[in-house]
Amino acid sequence: MTEASAVPTIEEVLDGSPTNWGKWGPDDEVGSLNYLTEAHALKGVGTIASGKVFTLQRLIGDPNGDPVWPSREPATRTQIMDEATWDGPDAPQFPGGLHYADDKLDAFLQGSTQYDALGHVWYDGKIWNGYDARTTVGGLDKASVQPLAERGVAGRGILLDIARYRGKENLDKGETFTHEDLIACAEAQGTTIEKHDVLIIRTNFLKLFFDQGDAFYDGFVEPGLVYSKELVAWFQEMEIPNLVTDTIANEVTIDPNIGVALPLHCALMRNLGVVFTEICDLEKLAADCAEDGQYTFLYTAAPLKVSRASGSPVNPLVIK
Numbered sequence: 001m002t003e004a005s006a007v008p009t010i011e012e013v014l015d016g017s018p019t020n021w022g023k024w025g026p027d028d029e030v031g032s033l034n035y036l037t038e039a040h041a042l043k044g045v046g047t048i049a050s051g052k053v054f055t056l057q058r059l060i061g062d063p064n065g066d067p068v069w070p071s072r073e074p075a076t077r078t079q080i081m082d083e084a085t086w087d088g089p090d091a092p093q094f095p096g097g098l099h100y101a102d103d104k105l106d107a108f109l110q111g112s113t114q115y116d117a118l119g120h121v122w123y124d125g126k127i128w129n130g131y132d133a134r135t136t137v138g139g140l141d142k143a144s145v146q147p148l149a150e151r152g153v154a155g156r157g158i159l160l161d162i163a164r165y166r167g168k169e170n171l172d173k174g175e176t177f178t179h180e181d182l183i184a185c186a187e188a189q190g191t192t193i194e195k196h197d198v199l200i201i202r203t204n205f206l207k208l209f210f211d212q213g214d215a216f217y218d219g220f221v222e223p224g225l226v227y228s229k230e231l232v233a234w235f236q237e238m239e240i241p242n243l244v245t246d247t248i249a250n251e252v253t254i255d256p257n258i259g260v261a262l263p264l265h266c267a268l269m270r271n272l273g274v275v276f277t278e279i280c281d282l283e284k285l286a287a288d289c290a291e292d293g294q295y296t297f298l299y300t301a302a303p304l305k306v307s308r309a310s311g312s313p314v315n316p317l318v319i320k
């Protein structure tokens with residue numbers, strides 16, 4: 001414990017917590033995605049029964065607003081060229097009379113459905129695989145999103161519809177669940193979480209962003225997984241490569257037991273190399289899974305290849 005407050009430091013909380021540093025060599029930058037081999041891609045393919053396709057990205061520039069982490073702003077798209085560009089006498093001229101539309105996006109790379117780079121969070125001066133946190137200065141020289149983007153993700157995904165399991169339209173502010181709840185939820189759905197599954201967790205919490213407007217950010221505490229030694233051990237034992245959710249930060253924002261912000265980002269991402277995917281829209285997929293009872297599928301995704309970036313937008317694809 002620090003003397004100034006009752007809240008322990010992350011170092012204190014995660015003292016002795018397992019790491020996978022060095023497991024895939026001293027130069028590794030993709031962490032637990034190493035668990036997803038060609039055989040796992042084929043295992044995902046083997047679940048395909050109907051060929052139904054689902055995209056999990058939220059709209060960027062939603063007229064109803066884009067939910068983002070409180071310190072970030074939604075993306076702004078600016079129209080640069082359109083038919084009006086050709087209204088005046090100084091209009092560009094292209095041989096043959098071509099006109100076209102162009103636009104640009106000013107966006108937080110983590111301001112929409114996104115992959116976090118493994119170097120996105122840290123404590124104690126070290127990021128994933130033990131790289132020095134100074135390697136993040138001015139851009140991530142290590143464990144940026146680029147290696148994740150180059151590798152891509154393909155494997156068996158499993159939807160864990162916690163909201164439906166709890167009989168709720170959406171989880172409430174600060175509501176928590178554990179790995180045991182995930183196991184029980186899978187069982188209630190008639191399936192089992194297998195080693196190396198991509199976990200896709202539905203809370204439908206962001207419904208409140210659209211229902212409540214600005215009030216959504218009052219006392220901002222998202223629901224989600226809550227830290228425990230047992231939960232971290234379970235992720236390690238199950239060799240989970242990728243944690244995907246429909247919340248902004250994949251875990252309860254402030255741990256209700258210890259008061260620490262986002263400890264699972266540290267225990268799972270920084271220490272185990274579990275890759276995080278956030279702000280997904282799981283509504284159509286969840287409705288379909290509830291209807292046909294098939295909660296496992298091929299999950300594929302590739303974030304954008306952005307040099308030295310700490311995250312990148314993504315539009316994950318599920319095929320059932």
Ligand code: UVW
Nearest residue numbers: 069110116248249278
């Ligand atoms: C933070 O870690 C602050 O944000 P996120 O993981 O939600 O991108």
